[in-house]
Amino acid sequence: MGSLGPLKPDHDVLVIGGGLSGCYACHRMKQLNLSVKVLEAGTSVGGTWYWNRYPGARFDSESYTYAFYFSPELLDEWKWTEHYAPQAETERYIQFLCDRLKLWDHLQFNTYIDSAQWLDQDRVWKLTEKSGKTYTSRFLITGIGVLSNPTLPNVPGVANFKGEAYHTSRWPKTPVDFTDKRVGVIGTGATAIQAIPVIAETAAQVTVFQRTANWAIPLRNTKISEDEMEKIRSGYPEMLIRINETRMGFMHSACGDSIWDYTPEEREVFWEKLWALPGFPFWLSNYKEIMVDEKANDLVTAFAAKKTKERVHDPWTADKLIPKNHGFGTRRVPMDTYYFEAYNRPTVRLVDLLETPFERVTEDGIITTAEEFKFDILVYATGFDAVTGAFDAIDFRGTNNHSLRDEWKDGPRTYLGLTVEHFPNMWMSMGPHQAYGNIPRSIEYAVGWIAECIDYCRDHNISYFEATAAGVQDWTDHVHDLGKDLLSNKVDSWMTGVNKNVAGKQKRIVARYMGSAPEFREKCKEVADAEYSTFTKM
Ligand code: NAP
Numbered sequence: 001m002g003s004l005g006p007l008k009p010d011h012d013v014l015v016i017g018g019g020l021s022g023c024y025a026c027h028r029m030k031q032l033n034l035s036v037k038v039l040e041a042g043t044s045v046g047g048t049w050y051w052n053r054y055p056g057a058r059f060d061s062e063s064y065t066y067a068f069y070f071s072p073e074l075l076d077e078w079k080w081t082e083h084y085a086p087q088a089e090t091e092r093y094i095q096f097l098c099d100r101l102k103l104w105d106h107l108q109f110n111t112y113i114d115s116a117q118w119l120d121q122d123r124v125w126k127l128t129e130k131s132g133k134t135y136t137s138r139f140l141i142t143g144i145g146v147l148s149n150p151t152l153p154n155v156p157g158v159a160n161f162k163g164e165a166y167h168t169s170r171w172p173k174t175p176v177d178f179t180d181k182r183v184g185v186i187g188t189g190a191t192a193i194q195a196i197p198v199i200a201e202t203a204a205q206v207t208v209f210q211r212t213a214n215w216a217i218p219l220r221n222t223k224i225s226e227d228e229m230e231k232i233r234s235g236y237p238e239m240l241i242r243i244n245e246t247r248m249g250f251m252h253s254a255c256g257d258s259i260w261d262y263t264p265e266e267r268e269v270f271w272e273k274l275w276a277l278p279g280f281p282f283w284l285s286n287y288k289e290i291m292v293d294e295k296a297n298d299l300v301t302a303f304a305a306k307k308t309k310e311r312v313h314d315p316w317t318a319d320k321l322i323p324k325n326h327g328f329g330t331r332r333v334p335m336d337t338y339y340f341e342a343y344n345r346p347t348v349r350l351v352d353l354l355e356t357p358f359e360r361v362t363e364d365g366i367i368t369t370a371e372e373f374k375f376d377i378l379v380y381a382t383g384f385d386a387v388t389g390a391f392d393a394i395d396f397r398g399t400n401n402h403s404l405r406d407e408w409k410d411g412p413r414t415y416l417g418l419t420v421e422h423f424p425n426m427w428m429s430m431g432p433h434q435a436y437g438n439i440p441r442s443i444e445y446a447v448g449w450i451a452e453c454i455d456y457c458r459d460h461n462i463s464y465f466e467a468t469a470a471g472v473q474d475w476t477d478h479v480h481d482l483g484k485d486l487l488s489n490k491v492d493s494w495m496t497g498v499n500k501n502v503a504g505k506q507k508r509i510v511a512r513y514m515g516s517a518p519e520f521r522e523k524c525k526e527v528a529d530a531e532y533s534t535f536t537k538m
Pocket of ligand 1: 058059060061147152153154155186187188189190191192194209210211212332353381382383384494500501
C-alpha cells in the first residue's frame, strides 16, 4: 500500500448497515479474504425488512425478482410462498443468506454509528458509536439505505400522546392488537396504503388523516404453489436475462408504443388489460410518454381516477382519495390490497388535512381545526428523511474535516452515485444518484462494483482512492440532465428529497439517477475497465 501513517486499523473494511447492502458487502469482502465488520443499529439483519414490520408490510414487486441472483445454489434452495412476499418471509430470507454465507460472526448489532471521520495522516476511517466506542478501517462501505431514517410529523404535541403510538418503520416485534381499538393513522403513502386495510380488519374505528392523496394499483397477490415454485426455479436463468435488460430491473418494461398512435377506445382496452395484471405493469408497462408528456399523463390519470371512483362507494371520500396535485405515476405508485375498499367499511373515515389541518396531538388524541378525535393507538405512517437523510444522520467528515452535510446542503453531488470527492476510500451502496428501481438488483451491482474496486486497490497497493472534482461535476450534471424532462422530478415526494417535517428539506433536489439500469451499469463498467483512471489514486 502507499505511504501510511502510524495507525494500523482494526479492520480492512467496515460496513455501516446490516441490510441487504451490508450483508452482500460482507460476503464479497470475505471472498476477498479481507477482515470485515458490519455495524448495524438494529438487533439483527434485514435493514428495511427488519425495521418495517407494520401490518400488511410486503414486497410490491415479484419476490423472485427481488432476491439476490449471485448464487444459483441459494436461489434454488430458497422457497418463496407468495408472489409478493410478506415482511416476515423476506426477513427470514435475509437470515437464510447470513446462515448459508456464514456472515453472522462479522455482524455486530445494537451499534448506532454517530460519526465517521477520515484520518488524513493514517489514511484510515474512524467510526464512532453513540456510546463513544470507536472502530477503524482502511475502507468504508455505507449500506444505510434510501428509506431508513423515519420522520414523525412536525405537529405540536406528538410527544404528549399517552396511548400506544408507533412509527411504521419502528414497529414492535410483538404484534400490536387493534381489536376494538380507536386508531388514528397519519399518512397515505405506500406504507399506510398497505397498513390501513389490515388495521381496519379488527379495529373498532380507523381515522385516516390525509394531506396528499396517492394513486394506487391493485397488487393482486397470490400464494405460490409447489409446482409454481418449481417453474420459477427452472426459469431463473431467463429471468436474470430479462431483469438485467429492463430499465428498472423488474420483469416489466415500457411497452414502447406511443399513446398517440392509438384511438381512445384502443387505449381503454390496453389500460383495462394492464390494470387486470398483478403489480407494476399498469405503471411500468404503459405507453412511453406517460412519464414525460403532460397531455399523455392527463389521459392515464383520468383512467386511474375512474378506477378509484369505482372502488369507493361514498362519492365525497372517493373524490378526496383522488390526487389533485400530481398525475398518475409521478410519485412512487403504491400497490394496494383492498386499500380503497377499506373506506367502504362503516368503521373507516378519511379526514382531509388540506381542509382541516392538524392543530395538535393531545394526551388522548388529535385536534384539527374542525374537530377533536380520541384514540387508543396512533400510527405514524409519515415516511422518511429519504436518500440523503441517512447520510445526514451521521457526521461524515472527509479530508481536511470536510463535512458531507455541508457538501450536500444544496443537493447531493457524487461520482457514479458510488463515491464523493473529499471522502476517500468510502463507497456507497444505494447512495444518491444511483439507479434504484429493483433495489436488490441495484445493490448486487453496486456492491459488486465496489468489491472489484477494493480488490483493485489492494492489488495495486493503493491506500488512497478518491473521486475527483471533475468526475463529480460530470456525473452530477449527467444525472441532472437525465432527470430534466421527467414529470416525477416536478413533484414533491421523497423521490425529489422533499420532507416537510425536516428543516432544510423543503426544496426539490435531483436525488436519483434516472437513466436505465443497463446504462448505469455500462457507465460504471467503462470506469472500471479504464482502471479507475478518473479517480485520484495513491
Ligand atoms: P411516504 O410515501 O413519504 O408517505 C408519507 C405519508 O405521510 C404521506 O402521505 C405524507 O403526506 C404523510 N405525512 C408526512 N408528514 C405529515 C404531516 N406532518 N402531516 C400530515 N401528513 C404527513 O412514506 P411511505 O408511505 O413510508 O413510503 C415511502 C416509500 O417506501 C414508498 O414510496 C416506497 O418506495 C417504499 N415502500 C415500499 C413498499 C413495498 O411494498 N416495497 C411498501 C411501503 C413503502 P404528504 O405526501 O403530503 O407529505
